[in-house]
Amino acid sequence: MITLYDNAMSPFAQKVKMVLHEKGIAFKRVTPDLASPEKDFLDVSPLREVPALVDGDVSLFESTIITEYLEEQYPQIALMPRTPVDRARVRLLQSICDSQLEAIIFGMTEFIAFKRADGDVAASMLGKAKADIKHLLGWLESQLGTRAFFNGDAFGMGDIAVLPYMSTLALYKLGPAEGSSLDHWFKKAKAQPSFQRCIEDSKTEVGAFKESVARVYSGLWPRQYRNHRLDWFLRSGGFDIVADGYAKSTIRFSQLPFYTH
Numbered sequence: 614m615i616t617l618y619d620n621a622m623s624p625f626a627q628k629v630k631m632v633l634h635e636k637g638i639a640f641k642r643v644t645p646d647l648a649s650p651e652k653d654f655l656d657v658s659p660l661r662e663v664p665a666l667v668d669g670d671v672s673l674f675e676s677t678i679i680t681e682y683l684e685e686q687y688p689q690i691a692l693m694p695r696t697p698v699d700r701a702r703v704r705l706l707q708s709i710c711d712s713q714l715e716a717i718i719f720g721m722t723e724f725i726a727f728k729r730a731d732g733d734v735a736a737s738m739l740g741k742a743k744a745d746i747k748h749l750l751g752w753l754e755s756q757l758g759t760r761a762f763f764n765g766d767a768f769g770m771g772d773i774a775v776l777p778y779m780s781t782l783a784l785y786k787l788g789p790a791e792g793s794s795l796d797h798w799f800k801k802a803k804a805q806p807s808f809q810r811c812i813e814d815s816k817t818e819v820g821a822f823k824e825s826v827a828r829v830y831s832g833l834w835p836r837q838y839r840n841h842r843l844d845w846f847l848r849s850g851g852f853d854i855v856a857d858g859y860a861k862s863t864i865r866f867s868q869l870p871f872y873t874h
């Protein structure tokens with residue numbers, strides 16, 4: 614049976630779980646302690662991140678690599694569109710959502726859940742985040758065009774790419790404008806059973822996430838500021854927050870893959 618190393622709050626892991634559910638593939642969930650990972654987990658996930666997946670002799674990390682593997686290895690229920698141009702369009706959605714959109718939502722969570730700053734700095738950076746999100750929602754709306762789903766006529770990988778992020782934006786009351794085509798899509802897409810199962814997992818694990826806040830403050834679980842996340846903080850006025858968090862070990866940067874000789 615497939616093992617998925619998971620965290621219910623992770624949008625990256627939700628993408629993989631939706632693909633597994635949509636394809637009807639049975640799997641076992643393991644939720645590793647990301648603050649002090651065991652060697653077994655690091656062997657499977659050398660970047661110390663969820664999701665990671667083990668399927669027999671195959672062990673993989675990086676959500677989009679995993680979803681592509683599942684699509685090719687278990688093709689009976691296809692989730693990618695048929696034509697090369699539509700497949701390229703879906704890959705663009707995956708790329709922009711997992712880099713730019715994720716980074717801004719991560720940044721907002723740093724203020725809302727992890728209280729990185731208050732007063733004028735928080736207000737200014739949250740204002741920048743809201744403006745960036747509005748911009749990206751406009752881009753997503755143009756990508757959706759007149760289609761019923763990002764994937765085309767039916768729910769698929771294109772929708773899986775966007776849905777975890779749109780769901781967090783809706784929680785932050787920054788979802789699509791009422792009555793917009795993005796709003797119509799969101800209402801249909803979030804009812805998908807594969808997504809509802811992810812929401813059930815996150816409801817049962819939200820308590821553990823809240824407890825983790827104290828571990829961040831005490832330096833036991835530095836949050837990972839990498840790539841677009843770091844870029845967003847720096848370009849939005851967060852130089853001092855990053856320097857302070859790094860000095861106090863509440864922020865870490867990316868790491869090279871763990872390995873043993």
Ligand SMILES: N[C@@H](CCC(=O)N[C@@H](CS)C(=O)NCC(=O)O)C(=O)O
Nearest residue numbers: 623625647661662663664675676677
């Ligand atoms: N590029 C990776 C990103 C995965 C990722 O960032 N996962 C986060 C959870 S959302 C994680 O495991 N972070 C480790 C930590 O917080 O210590 C992917 O697409 O799978």
